[in-house]
Amino acid sequence: MTAARWTPKLFSVLKDGYGAAELRADALAGLTVAIVALPLAMALGIASGASPDKGLVTAIVAGFFISLLGGSRVQIGGPTGAFVVIVFNVIAQHGYDGMVLATAMAGVILMIAGYARAGQLVKFVPAPVVTGFTAGIALIIATSQIKDFFGLSMATVPADFLPKWQAYFHAAGTVNWSAAAIGAGALALILVLRRTAPKAPGFLIAIVAAAVVVALLKLPVDTIGSRFPNMQAGLPMPHIPAFSLAKVQEVLPSAFTIAFLAGIESLLSAVVADGMTGFRHRSNQELVGQGVGNFASALFGGMPATGAIARTATNVRSGGRSPVAGMLHAVFLLLFVLFAGDLMAFVPMAALAAILFIVAWGMSEIDRVRMLLRMPKADRVVLVLTFLLTVLVDLTVAIGVGVTLASLMFMARMSETVAINAGATMVPEEGDTAGNGQRDTLPPGVEVFQITGPFFFGVAGELLDTLRRLGQPPRVIILRLRLVPFLDASGAAAVESFVEQAHKLGSKVILSGLQAGPRSVLAHAGLGRAGGRVVFAHDYAEALVKARALTRASGGQA
Incomplete structure (x- = not known):
């Protein structure tokens, strides 16, 4: 082929x-x-x-x-x-x-x-x-x-x-x-x-x-003939320019x-x-x-x-x-x-x-x-x-x-299709059996956000703005990323900055439902499993289980 x-x-x-x-x-x-x-x-x-x-x-x-x-x-x-x-x-x-x-x-x-x-x-x-x-x-x-076309008499054009x-x-x-x-x-x-x-x-x-x-x-x-009296007939010999x-x-x-x-x-x-x-x-x-x-x-x-x-x-x-x-x-x-x-x-x-x-x-x-x-x-x-x-x-x-x-x-239009949702505004994900993140299903001290759409430099700054708007920082933050098909270097940098800021505020971060492409980009950015700086979950149900365990470990109640 x-x-x-x-x-x-x-x-x-x-x-x-x-x-x-x-x-x-x-x-x-x-x-x-x-x-x-x-x-x-x-x-x-x-x-x-x-x-x-x-x-x-x-x-x-x-x-x-x-x-x-x-x-x-x-x-x-x-x-x-x-x-x-x-x-x-x-x-x-x-x-x-x-x-x-x-x-x-x-x-x-x-x-x-x-x-x-x-x-x-x-x-x-x-x-x-x-x-x-x-x-x-x-x-x-x-x-x-x-x-x-008009036969104009002009010395130069x-x-x-x-x-x-x-x-x-x-x-x-x-x-x-x-x-x-x-x-x-x-x-x-x-x-x-x-x-x-x-x-x-x-x-x-x-x-x-x-x-x-x-x-x-x-x-x-x-x-x-009158314009080009010396026009060459046939093909010239080839030569290197x-x-x-x-x-x-x-x-x-x-x-x-x-x-x-x-x-x-x-x-x-x-x-x-x-x-x-x-x-x-x-x-x-x-x-x-x-x-x-x-x-x-x-x-x-x-x-x-x-x-x-x-x-x-x-x-x-x-x-x-x-x-x-x-x-x-x-x-x-x-x-x-x-x-x-x-x-x-x-x-x-x-x-x-x-x-x-x-x-x-x-x-x-x-x-x-x-x-x-x-x-x-x-x-x-x-x-x-x-x-x-x-x-x-x-x-x-x-x-x-x-x-x-x-x-x-185009990137400006694409940025308008990317959303960071919370609570009842989140989009249902395939195979979701954990209540889609409604507030009454969340353990105390846990906050969840869902990103939908390609996460690139045009929208990366919105993630940090979301963290700043939280006020009292939670013990655990779940980022649902299953609906993110693409993550570029700027998006990875934004996630890394989000993790760093959350760490300074005393919050743990769980990344849920990562697709293979975005996971590879985050791994190259130093946020892979070996780094231990974030917790990964296969899906949202697993993320809730890990969030409860983290809140217990930090002295919270499930």
């Missing part, structure tokens, strides 16, 4: 049997996905501050290795919109070489995370955080395409959101109406095809139509951010694919495959990659049955680059901007945003704050603040 956890899905598929029928289905699906991925990879490469060929290299290399070594049957890997902001900022701060190094480091981090079984941890990132930064990225991507819009307004008088018409036409064509022919490769049809119109009418608009200790330290935060986003998006995509196919992915092996894919992409000078939900869904709908479809999608992309590279120079930038508008709208998840805005106030605050920080400050800050705030709010 352990070995299977880190076995690529491809190996399992081939072991189960793979024939000509499966190969034909995967080849058709791979070709379909490659047609969809071709314009998207170029557009994402440009939007990331690189060039279209970098996006294609990423889709080919990372896409191949993610399918080869990943943990999902149908996952398609490649550049995605989630990385646009990160890559753009890393290139701006550290140059393209710095971005390549960060991608390679992210690959190593992902591989380590996979072998450390971190695949299950990603599900604990709160939905408002994921939706907030995804929607923020979508807005940033759409904003970054205004210049190309500011990187920050608000200054960027100020620059757009100042350049509003330089609109290239030919470019705007091409962009609007491409956008309209994609939307019409989605409604009337949803299976047609709308992106590819749109850029081909736009390129033909521009070439025939000789329209004065920017194209890939240049690095030094100082450079590694500089890009390490970006590498962790890339790894985090790659892990989140790839596993979310794999879950979606599971729902469409009925299969189950191997989350830890998926992280390993993503790590290898990103490291390989960096070796060829590519960008970060992850599982792409839209392309994965296209693969499933096109009949993809195994990782072979994803590998063939990369092969078909390579063939397009090798034999149709010259034709890509005719693609108008405005048409690629239209494609990215569609991508941004899909990333915005507007329906999920509306749903979360109907949730409790804490979730709304996390969503809006993460969105605003993503757009106005920095994606890394947004993720850190969003996760931290969501965690604090």
Whole structure:
């Protein structure tokens, strides 16, 4: 079972049997996905501050290795919109070489995370955080395409959101109406095809139509060829990214951010694919495959990659049955680059901007945003704050603040579920035959309290407050802990402080009904049986017997 956890899905598929029928289905699906991925990879490469060929290299290399070594049957890997902001900022701060190094480091981090079984941890990132930064990225991507869509004449475009819009307004008088018409036409064509022919490769049809119109009418608009005259054809030779200790330290935060986003998006995509196919992915092996894919992409000078939900869904709908479809999608992309590279120079930038508008709208998840805005106030605050920080400050800050705030709010809500009860307010416990702790069943000089819920640092202080409120200290205090499923270090420290304070007041403490987990934590804190500082009872009935014995020993009457 352990070995299977880190076995690529491809190996399992081939072991189960793979024939000509499966190969034909995967080849058709791979070709379909490659047609969809071709314009998207170029557009994402440009939007990331690189060039279209970098996006294609990423889709080919990372896409191949993610399918080869990943943990999902149908996952398609490649550049995605989630990385646009990160890559753009890393290139701006550290140059393209710095971005390549960060991608390679992210690959190593992902591989380590996979072998450390971190695949299950990603599900604990709160939905408002994921939706907030995804929607923020979508807005940033759409904003970054205004210049190309309208053909604005601008020497430079500011990187920050608000200054960027100020620059757009100042350049509003330089609109290239030919470019705007091409962009609007491409956008309209994609939307019409989605409604009337949803299976047609709308992106590819749109850029081909736009390129033909521009070439025939000789329209004065920017194209890939005019913007990137020295674009490399084919794949470059692999090489180890240049690095030094100082450079590694500089890009390490970006590498962790890339790894985090790659892990989140790839596993979310794999879950979606599971729902469409009925299969189950191997989350830890998926992280390993993503790590290898990103490291390989960096070796060829590519960008970060992850599982792409839209392309994965296209693969499933096109009949993809195994990782072979994803590998063939990369092969078909390579063939397009090798034999149709010259034709890509005719693609108008405005048409690629239209494609990215569609991508941004899909990333915005507007329906999920509306749903979360109907949730409790804490979730709304996390969503809006993460969105605003993503757009106005920095994606890394947004993720850190969003996760931290969501965690604090969750702990605050959890603390409200923990109760310290006494007397008739106590909750019945399974197998309780001792009267549930009503006052008339307690021996003289004995007090009992019951803690229900996870006892962690958010509520630990309430235990000492309860002791302070007792007034005249009893001879014996029973703490009923059967309904405490979890006890952290702060909770253990609170119990220890409670025992110490009770000892100073002359009170003995009996811990009743401890579960195995909390008992182990208390033992490590020095409150185990060997310590002799507290008395343990298997259940409440036994605790009452021991309480009577302690009161007799101290001169009381039962």
